[in-house]
Amino acid sequence: MLEPTPQNDYQADHIHYLRCSFRRRLGKDLVDPALTPQEAARVIYHAPYVVVSHGVGADPIFNYGNQAALQLFARGWSEFTALPSRQSAELPDQAERAQILATVTAQGFIEHYGGIRIDRTGRRFRIQDVTVWNLEDNQGVDYGQAALYSQWEYL
Numbered sequence: 525m526l527e528p529t530p531q532n533d534y535q536a537d538h539i540h541y542l543r544c545s546f547r548r549r550l551g552k553d554l555v556d557p558a559l560t561p562q563e564a565a566r567v568i569y570h571a572p573y574v575v576v577s578h579g580v581g582a583d584p585i586f587n588y589g590n591q592a593a594l595q596l597f598a599r600g601w602s603e604f605t606a607l608p609s610r611q612s613a614e615l616p617d618q619a620e621r622a623q624i625l626a627t628v629t630a631q632g633f634i635e636h637y638g639g640i641r642i643d644r645t646g647r648r649f650r651i652q653d654v655t656v657w658n659l660e661d662n663q664g665v666d667y668g669q670a671a672l673y674s675q676w677e678y679l
Contacts, residue, residue, distance in 0.1 A: 542575070571590055575593065586609050637654040652675040654671055
């Protein structure tokens with residue numbers, strides 16, 4: 525996926541899956557439902573909170589991170605979207621993270637999750653009050669998982 529820009533409507537198709545899955549799983553809206561797909565994608569990309577997603581597979585790769593996520597993880601788009609999402613946590617924290625994601629797979633979502641993550645330079649930060657949910661495409665096929673949070677602190 526290319527970095528979100530006005531020319532590609534800020535990846536509105538991908539954001540559509542995030543929005544629809546969030547609504548289906550949590551019964552609330554990720555952003556104002558009156559926004560067009562392009563407006564919603566722009567708002568999410570420039571939001572002051574983190575929105576990330578990864579695809580499917582044995583070792584899923586991040587396929588989306590808004591500007592807040594890119595800044596927090598100290599990575600550019602191409603570097604972030606080449607990163608296996610497990611590597612956002614230090615090795616000792618990866619087992620706990622995997623367990624949480626397995627719970628999300630089974631339940632559809634979790635809220636109020638927290639954990640330790642690391643940026644590109646190795647700087648650690650705690651994320652709090654995280655919502656993680658399963659993504660599905662329009663046919664209900666597993667599309668990955670996404671996370672949303674607005675609380676973090678550097679350690």
